Amino acid sequence: MDLFAVLRAPSQVLFGTGMAEAAGRVAATHGRRVLLITDPVIAGTPGFGIVETALRAEGLDVAVCTDAEVDVPPAAVDAAVALGRETQPDVIVAVGGGSVIDLAKVTALLLAHGGALSDYYAVNSVPGPVLPLIALPTTAGTGSEATPVAVITDAATAMKMGVASSHLIPRHAICDPRLTLGAPTTVTAHSGIDALSHAIEGYMAAAEAPSVDLVLSRPQIGKNGLSDTLALSAAGHIAANLERVVAEGDDLQARAGMLYGSLLAGIAFGNSGVSTAHALQFAVGAATHTSHGLGTGLLLPYVMEFNRPARPDDLAALAIAMESPDGDVVGHVHALGQRIGLPASLAEIGIEREDLPKLAEASIGFRRLIDNNPRPLGTLQLERILDAAWHGEPARLKEEEAVV
Known part of the structure; x- marks a missing residue:
């Protein structure tokens, strides 16, 4: 491109x-x-x-x-x-x-x-x-x-x-x-991981051929140079401050780092858009009455793993920006969610495994989000992502990819 x-x-x-x-x-x-x-x-x-x-x-x-x-x-x-x-x-x-x-x-x-x-x-x-x-x-x-x-x-x-x-x-x-400063711990955690999902999904948004019609007909136009720069910076600031601000809510320096990261992520995805973690969350949130940030944060590492074959270089760049241990940004995001109190799996928030097909079917309707994913998605692919999240194991998607 x-x-x-x-x-x-x-x-x-x-x-x-x-x-x-x-x-x-x-x-x-x-x-x-x-x-x-x-x-x-x-x-x-x-x-x-x-x-x-x-x-x-x-x-x-x-x-x-x-x-x-x-x-x-x-x-x-x-x-x-x-x-x-x-x-x-x-x-x-x-x-x-x-x-x-x-x-x-x-x-x-x-x-x-x-x-x-x-x-x-x-x-x-x-x-x-x-x-x-x-x-x-x-x-x-x-x-x-x-x-x-x-x-x-x-x-x-x-x-x-x-x-x-x-x-x-x-x-x-x-x-x-x-x-x-007064935001409760749970709000801080869920809103903070949501900001990280904005940065990462904005950075990994679908890349479309640039045209005047694209940029003037839609407010969010997919992956582009300025949103990429802002998204990477946002991911770095959020990764450096999220766990700290959840643990120490009165730490003004950490609060500032998180607010700055959230602002940059907002500008980034305001131009690029977000994708699959958000589409899936609409269905999961409606079924479980859990918060938006909990859903996007829980689902984010599974969407990242699914998209790995299409965007290995993007994941590598995010790993550097976020200073991910061993360069494993998917594992980093998954572990970070656990450390700030997110559930380990969809099963933990009351989703039954037999519910996954209807959740996938409900999510596919959010075309603005689904079409912004870097890999093509149908209900079968969404079910695979949801199944890995139900088990709480992002690596299941890597293993399935190897079999395919």
């Missing part, structure tokens, strides 16, 4: 301890009326207080919405949009994890263009810019502060759906490690 690169990202990224205090001055560049979106837990934290104080210190009119919930249910969207229509904000500020920022994205979309969210499920169907959005993440995981995607719960089907458009990328990402 000819070298080519695409970079779509926030117009401004402010990273570092103390940067949350910039929220007021940044918001004031867009007008006087602010819609501040968070969830009920984050609303009571010191970090949220820093942001709200900074906004009010600039004399801004601030309306606070604390209706955000996990997976962005329709009621949360309705409440945020209703408050927005009442207060007519010039800018939206989101303080929280991925669900909070995703709620802010779709609120900015609906306030700008109206209609129902289902009108925008088709990729790149957002017709133009949305309201300016300032995102301040409180977890190191989703990278939503830098991505063109919002994941919400569809009102009709109760299934997770994605809205994908470059117009959804926040205008400003303000990343202050202090805002992540």
